[in-house]
Amino acid sequence: MGLSDPVVLFFLLGFAASLMKSELKLPASLYETLSILLLLAIGLKGGVELAKQASWALLGQSLAVLAMGVILPILAFPLLRVFGFARADAASLVAHYGSVSVGTFAVAVAFLAAQGVSFEEYLPLFVVVLEVPAILVGIVLAKGISRDTDWKALGHELFLGKSIVLLIGGLLIGWIAGPTGVKPLEPLFFTLFKPLLGLFLLEMGLIAASQLGSLKRYGVPLVVFATVMPLVSSVVGALLGLALNMSVGGVAMLATLAASASYIAVPAAMRMAVPEANPSLSLTASLGITFPFNIVIGIPLYLQLAQWLAANL
Amino acid sequence: MGLSDPVVLFFLLGFAASLMKSELKLPASLYETLSILLLLAIGLKGGVELAKQASWALLGQSLAVLAMGVILPILAFPLLRVFGFARADAASLVAHYGSVSVGTFAVAVAFLAAQGVSFEEYLPLFVVVLEVPAILVGIVLAKGISRDTDWKALGHELFLGKSIVLLIGGLLIGWIAGPTGVKPLEPLFFTLFKPLLGLFLLEMGLIAASQLGSLKRYGVPLVVFATVMPLVSSVVGALLGLALNMSVGGVAMLATLAASASYIAVPAAMRMAVPEANPSLSLTASLGITFPFNIVIGIPLYLQLAQWLAANL
Amino acid sequence: MGLSDPVVLFFLLGFAASLMKSELKLPASLYETLSILLLLAIGLKGGVELAKQASWALLGQSLAVLAMGVILPILAFPLLRVFGFARADAASLVAHYGSVSVGTFAVAVAFLAAQGVSFEEYLPLFVVVLEVPAILVGIVLAKGISRDTDWKALGHELFLGKSIVLLIGGLLIGWIAGPTGVKPLEPLFFTLFKPLLGLFLLEMGLIAASQLGSLKRYGVPLVVFATVMPLVSSVVGALLGLALNMSVGGVAMLATLAASASYIAVPAAMRMAVPEANPSLSLTASLGITFPFNIVIGIPLYLQLAQWLAANL
Amino acid sequence: MQTHQRTLLTVICEAVLEHKLEQALEKLGAPGWTISDARGRGGRGVRSAGWDTEGNIRLEIICNRELAQTIADYLHENFYANFAMVCYLSTVEVFRADKF
Amino acid sequence: MQTHQRTLLTVICEAVLEHKLEQALEKLGAPGWTISDARGRGGRGVRSAGWDTEGNIRLEIICNRELAQTIADYLHENFYANFAMVCYLSTVEVFRADKF
Amino acid sequence: MQTHQRTLLTVICEAVLEHKLEQALEKLGAPGWTISDARGRGGRGVRSAGWDTEGNIRLEIICNRELAQTIADYLHENFYANFAMVCYLSTVEVFRADKF
Ligand SMILES: Nc1ncnc2c1ncn2[C@@H]1O[C@H](COP(=O)(O)O)[C@@H](O)[C@H]1O
Ligand SMILES: Nc1ncnc2c1ncn2[C@@H]1O[C@H](COP(=O)(O)O)[C@@H](O)[C@H]1O
Ligand SMILES: Nc1ncnc2c1ncn2[C@@H]1O[C@H](COP(=O)(O)O)[C@@H](O)[C@H]1O
Ligand code: NA
Ligand code: NA
Ligand code: NA
Secondary structure: OHHHOHHHHHHHHHHHHHHOOOOOOOOHHHHHHHHHHHHHHHHHHHHHHHHHHOOHHHHHHHHHHHHHHHHHHHHHHHHHHHOOOOHHHHHHHHHHHHOOOHHHHHHHHHHHHHHOOOOOOOHHHHHHHHHOHHHHHHHHHHHOOOOOOOHHHHHHHHHOOHHHHHHHHHHHHHHHHHHHHHHHHHHHHHHOHHHHHHHHHHHHHHHHHHHHHHHHHHHHHHHHHHHHHHHHHHHHHHHHHHHOOOOHHHHHHHHHHHHOOOOOHHHHHHHHHOOOOOHHHHHHHHHHHHHHHHHHHHHHHHHHHHHHHHHHO | OHHHOHHHHHHHHHHHHHHOOOOOOOOHHHHHHHHHHHHHHHHHHHHHHHHHHOOHHHHHHHHHHHHHHHHHHHHHHHHHHHOOOOHHHHHHHHHHHHOOOHHHHHHHHHHHHHHOOOOOOOHHHHHHHHHOHHHHHHHHHHHOOOOOOOHHHHHHHHHOOHHHHHHHHHHHHHHHHHHHHHHHHHHHHHHOHHHHHHHHHHHHHHHHHHHHHHHHHHHHHHHHHHHHHHHHHHHHHHHHHHHOOOOHHHHHHHHHHHHOOOOOHHHHHHHHHOOOOOHHHHHHHHHHHHHHHHHHHHHHHHHHHHHHHHHHO | OHHHOHHHHHHHHHHHHHHOOOOOOOOHHHHHHHHHHHHHHHHHHHHHHHHHHOOHHHHHHHHHHHHHHHHHHHHHHHHHHHOOOOHHHHHHHHHHHHOOOHHHHHHHHHHHHHHOOOOOOOHHHHHHHHHOHHHHHHHHHHHOOOOOOOHHHHHHHHHOOHHHHHHHHHHHHHHHHHHHHHHHHHHHHHHOHHHHHHHHHHHHHHHHHHHHHHHHHHHHHHHHHHHHHHHHHHHHHHHHHHHOOOOHHHHHHHHHHHHOOOOOHHHHHHHHHOOOOOHHHHHHHHHHHHHHHHHHHHHHHHHHHHHHHHHHO | OOOEEEEEEEEEEEHHHHHHHHHHHHHHOOOOEEEEEEEEEEOOEEEOOOOOOOOEEEEEEEEOHHHHHHHHHHHHHHHOOOOOEEEEEEEEEEOOHHHO | OOOEEEEEEEEEEEHHHHHHHHHHHHHHOOOOEEEEEEEEEEOOEEEOOOOOOOOEEEEEEEEOHHHHHHHHHHHHHHHOOOOOEEEEEEEEEEOOHHHO | OOOEEEEEEEEEEEHHHHHHHHHHHHHHOOOOEEEEEEEEEEOOEEEOOOOOOOOEEEEEEEEOHHHHHHHHHHHHHHHOOOOOEEEEEEEEEEOOHHHO
């Protein structure tokens, strides 16, 4: 089902082309442009919803989601240590998985729309909420709360990185301009959302497959982590969604957010804050394994999970 | 009012991100692409109008507007000299302010549309008319009409620069293809105009704020010039619009054109023709001060001025 | 008639700007992006049709078209040799002309749509079919079937080059997703097709004119070949279309495909496989002469040819 | 014009370091520098510049031998352990002795 | 830090060769390389990088003198006849003798 | 292969000069050149290549010592006063003596 959605097909095209060593290459600036558009689109959607229904209840929900972003990496860290990962590497890995992948979120949006399943429109807000805390947790896990850490530079890195600025910026623009103000922007950010996402996934397919080269080096433990962690996290996310009284679509989306692993904001931040962590390890896991896994298998599964939970609880 | 228009919000997002030293950066080729699209869109709109209503009256109006583009810099030049600017610098500055900013024009188009104020559709023609003459005036003010000037190279620079070719090219395409011929192009050049303008302004915000660094160096006189000059010019433009019997919207647009300062065509031309002028001085003024000023404060003001003039004269 | 279509006007704008040595330049990544979009759009359209009507008859037609792609270069080769072209150069030239130009195909699509002439929707399939065989023929003509040729590397070059991967990829995505699945992609690939094609042709105009510099070096024989070859091929293509019982539009399209010369896939492949062929010779012919010729004169002519044949045979 | 010998220090490293290196160069008193984008392969594997910061930069600093050595030492201490980085020195002739 | 003399081989050639050259470098045992995009003019005319692969690349390899010579010979034999290509050698000082 | 000494003149300057420099090089008889995009900082401040021509180019010419000197002198006379520009020379070995 998920497999025949054209955006997933674009991903598979890129993936296959890369595996077959095709010369297909998208210009780097196209990839950058697409990710800017996706981040702004998601921010704008969330902001328009805030304009309609900002409330204390929503703030409470956001805090609960934030707590999930802190707790998941803390729980995963000791497990990774047991499996023999070095301290810095384990910390970096859990930071990636505690945060979120905007691309995965976008695919879930497209998937639910294609399935005719609606969800709470303010969910993009949670993308913003989940982006940063896991990075902080990761750094503390790697270094302890030492005086050495240049917290000022770190805060800068965290809150002024490209993706967070675009998400929050889009959110604010959507909030201030409101539904009518944003209307003229829709042809780019909403009507073209799905085909642009398709192009983005074409490039992601190329990149994801190119990460597989390093898979051999890291072996089975990494593959296990990169597929089991999203599954476990998705259950946590789904249960949190239930606890927050969300709709079936909302539960599926929160499960997806929990299950997804960052490959934009976190790698950049960890590279500067915990340079002794091997960046290729985390990228191989999040981009090479978890991203394809979520897009092709995970998202449909998380929707079924949400439906099952709604029917049985 | 103007502040809550989403395209202005995009500008402010870029401006704020740059001031806070965010890592947000748009690919240079995206900026280039957006400016190409804006120039073509404006040219096409003007051309379609020409196809509908080219007339001797329009030619007369164009000449009057051209005269304004020649006179404004000549009047401003001695004032700048009095304030202590070097000859080349003063000449370069007035060339920037006698010409026009396509980005400012585009924001005014979006603003008037949002306000439901219509204007003469052939106004893009005046953007083309105003682009070049001030550059010539600036060069003559800087160098006199000397034999040294390589007029052939200069003419090339003036009439074959990127922005003028795209404006005139768009104009001709719109004129020849006419309203029905241009119809299939509308999804890109008209429907997406506003969101693409938003992206463009995001980048302009980043660039404008980065110019502020040099502000300290040039100090108060430059700030005064860069805010007073557009105000004075806008009055001249508005009065010309009245004299030409234009609608309220048309008067506001002509005031905006007069008030705006070039930051694409003129810098490039002056750099080659008057290299002894400090390019950073003019850019700081036009991009760092006048552009934000016009976008946030000026345009709504010029509309009020047009409305006041229509009501009181 | 053809001349006033806005996409042709964009081409002429680029061509004129380049001849007048304007500074107009499109970012290289924009050109790449546009060609990616065109290739995907054409593939998708073909794929959607396959989803509707894949059949043995269509397979038969494809084989006939493929045969044309093999025979045309074999016939042209000895003629070129007679006119004094070196073996490698002649082989490379006929490979370019036996293959197809996706840009020319796209202009023909836009032209027929503007003329209200419909054609068999599965024609993009023939673009894919014609892309590769002429390259193989060219290589064999240049080198014979020698053991030296690294057929593995060559196969890679042929079937995993950028354009063929995007065409076939788009085809498969369109086929698998089907008409309803592709619907959400239409705003980018179908609605924006014509304006994006316009931009693409603007760049093609710049490039085509820049090839003219080398024209003097190669002289009259090349010009003759680059205008006569498409005319002859178009007749062959049209007759094949008739034999295949195609509609007037289909016959015109097949004539256009036969007449068009590749400037993306073939140059890249020949450069690696037959490096002793002068790449500039083939590019001057296909890009500098045949492409403009087809776009401005050829396509309207081929439609008339198809109409004449339909009326008289 | 007369020429003067100076040292050209070339650094090839991960693009993500650009900002940090600029801060360091300013602190250490480099008279100027030039950066261009690059890709490549080395001890830390392929860096193909396909997306984002997964590429290299190529940084050149013309200065006196002593400063070049100081900068190289600084880079060694701060970055060699954890980042993909290569440095080398060469001798060049400049025209304006006071500028470098 | 102490420095060691090595040879820097710079190759400027058609962008279309990038992949082939990388394969050759790997085969010949180059310790690493750096590539950046370029444009230019030479005996084979203007290569303006305006579109597609109509541009050049600039390839740098730091290695010992002998290997540099081997690579240059290889390029000469395989590419000079049919491709736009320029090579040159210069002497540089590196800090890690074992790396290059 | 045997090598021959030549001079490599490297010029780093404002991107806006590209066309003018190419004309000059042609006039002065340069056998070829290579250009790549760059950014940097120098006496005339930051040139970050963020938009349009607000960046630098890096121009390399391999030629004989004399011509390199002539070109450098020409640049000095025509551009140093008003443009961001840096030049330097270095010695390289080429393989085809007649080409450079
Ligand atoms: N021998 C070499 N010659 C030229 N460039 C090199 C060499 N070794 C490494 N590099 C460049 O320096 C970067 C970092 O090197 P490394 O730290 O060895 O991975 C690589 O990505 C290459 O771009
Ligand atoms: N004398 C030169 N100095 C610097 N670069 C050169 C020189 N000659 C050629 N090149 C570069 O090498 C490429 C190939 O040269 P060629 O094979 O002579 O066409 C050109 O496109 C230039 O980028
Ligand atoms: N010491 C230096 N080392 C390397 N590049 C430099 C140096 N000084 C200046 N540059 C480059 O040359 C350009 C022009 O220099 P300037 O004329 O000093 O502003 C700068 O933007 C830098 O890219
Ligand atoms: Na997560
Ligand atoms: Na003005
Ligand atoms: Na053909």
